[in-house]
Amino acid sequence: MKDHRVLPYGFLRGFIASVGCVMLISCDSASDTSYASGKDLITAAPDGDDWPAYGRTYDEQHFSPLADINERNVAELGLAWNIDLPISNMTFTQPLEVGGVLYYTTGYSVITAVNAATGKELWRYDPQVTDEIGEKQRASWGPRGIAYWNGKIIAPTLGGRLFAVSAATGKLLWSQDTTEGPEDGRFISGAPRVFRGKVIIGHGGADTGNVRGYVTAYNADTGARMWRFHTVPGNPADGFEDDAQRRAAKTWRGEWWKLGGGGTAWNSFTYDAELDRIYVGTGNGAPWNQNIRSPGGGDNLFLSSVVALDANTGKYIWHYQTNPGETWDFNSTMDMTLATVDIDGKSRRILMHAPKNGFFYVLDRDSGKLISAEPFTAVTWAKRIDLKTGRPVENPEARFGEGKGRIRPGSTGGHNWMAQAFSPQTGLLYLPTTERAVSYDGTGIDPKSWQRQPDMVLDSGFKRNPITAPFPAGPEYASALKAWNPVTQKVAWSIPQRGLFNGGVLATAGKLVFQGNAEGHLVAYAADSGKVLWRFNAQNGMLAAPITYRANGRQYLTILTGYGAIAGGMGPDSARLGWDYRLQKRRVLTFMLGGRDALPPFKKEVEPMLRTPQFKVDATLALEGAATFGRKCMACHGPGAIAGGTGPDLRKSAIVPDMNAFEQIVRQGVARQLGMPKFGELGDRDLRAVQHYVRQQAALAKDQ
Missing domain, CATH: 1.10.760.10 (Cytochrome c-like domain)
Structure with a gap:
């Protein structure tokens, strides 16, 4: 296997600031480190010394049992070290830490390993994605995280590859194409998850191509394919892969397979170690407009669903669909957090899910049955969720057919991909929420003659009116960090925030909740009350979630800063906060009690408008x-x-x-x-x- 991409330290650090860049450098090998098995680290991890997985442990709680940093001393938290990152719109990935080494990605899946206590670079691996990515680079996304298993760092690429490198040296160990060939429009934008020696990954791409969603499990040690589950059925004339596809096909109309169907699992997976199941969160329909995709309606399984699969075989067990007949880009690809709680005097194994549609769902993990569902943000598309049927009671105006409609929360979602966190101490789930109405226009669109625009363009099946006048300032979008009680289905506390999107969340046994926000501050809140206990000016907005770990006997907190990706479509909102692509620094920031490092002086400023009176606009x-x-x-x-x-x-x-x-x-x-x-x-x-x-x-x- 050819591997020439681990480069010597200091080889090349150039980038062109006027258009952005991707890191191209690497460095010398890491020190000898003893790595425990991935299973032991992720399943048990009782001491919280490491953060070896996206949610730290299989249950995706984003909770740490560390309490050295706590509500009494968090005011003493200071910067331990920091690393400047090159200009990029892809610094929103969540890092990992194992055995005193911190791993993170920037740009196009460039992995860097540093000493977790000092920030000293150990090695860097560049998979050189731009050499193979083609038009998929237009997705403007990068994977949101990486995985650790048995001495390996497993990472995806925007082009659809999954690869593993040695956690000790950065040497390439295996690489696997997860797509169906060069013309396949799939790309990877989520973090892989490992379980029982397997790694699972899905894709994005249904908004820009004729993509049929699926998820695949690979051997985490070799990269060999283990099983695959399709999230929407294919052409009935070709036969079905399993009984689940045959059942799902009965809920579709027309010739949906010619448009792919969608249902891409582009973000969240959760492994249930108690039941040996993997839960898959599936995406919207392709195109969004159901009149085109499935004329005549139908539930369109398994769009916008939580699907439970046997972890060993990928065989269907149960599903819960949050939006039957999805037509608004209401993904259910958001976090699925597991816990065991008392409900009505009975211990229940539950799954907590707050997807785009604005309802907070509590599901029974054993059966997939709905326990409760209540809105956590402003919702106008549905009146409620019927607890007997599990189906939404939609407002009639939400189904605007070939007309126009305006609903909340809209395609940006009441909760998007930013990580939620659950504290077993407080019993609360901490959720970054948004409020935004979105208009949909289906007038003048003929479902029979509609064809997707070529060249990987976002094409929802609704009209997209060009912006020709100065973009109106308008009111700021509403967003908040909410502490949600999943048993009572009520908010315990709520912190209003600026910006439509704020960062992912971390909860700790120190009775703290950490979150980076759109205004550029990393904040520590009291987990029980939401009181602000500490604040740090990170000099840039944040979308990534922080992690915490112990190295050399001390607890550290790390986050990547940078406001990009999903914020692009909300440019005016982000610009109002003062963010400028070229002038704001992206960094890795690491904190400890008594930290004495400091960032350079910072003045928030933006470039002046370029005036060219000699240029005559036609x-x-x-x-x-x-x-x-x-x-x-x-x-x-x-x-x-x-x-x-x-x-x-x-x-x-x-x-x-x-x-x-x-x-x-x-x-x-x-x-x-x-x-x-x-x-x-x-x-x-x-x-x-x-x-x-x-x-x-x-x-x-x-x-x-």
């Missing part, structure tokens, strides 16, 4: 460019070309007015390795239209 071209920009550019560069930290603000870029430079970057892809995808399909007029649109938006904008 209004006709600008109107064409608005549509192209909305399809091709908005995910990173923001609505109305207001980027808000995810990508460079093109209104301020000197590259855009220079057609030669603009063409080299956009169409020739000279900045691919720095994070800018290639759009070779754009013609000369397309490129000029985008140029005129961006300059028009700059001319209309007010100086900040």
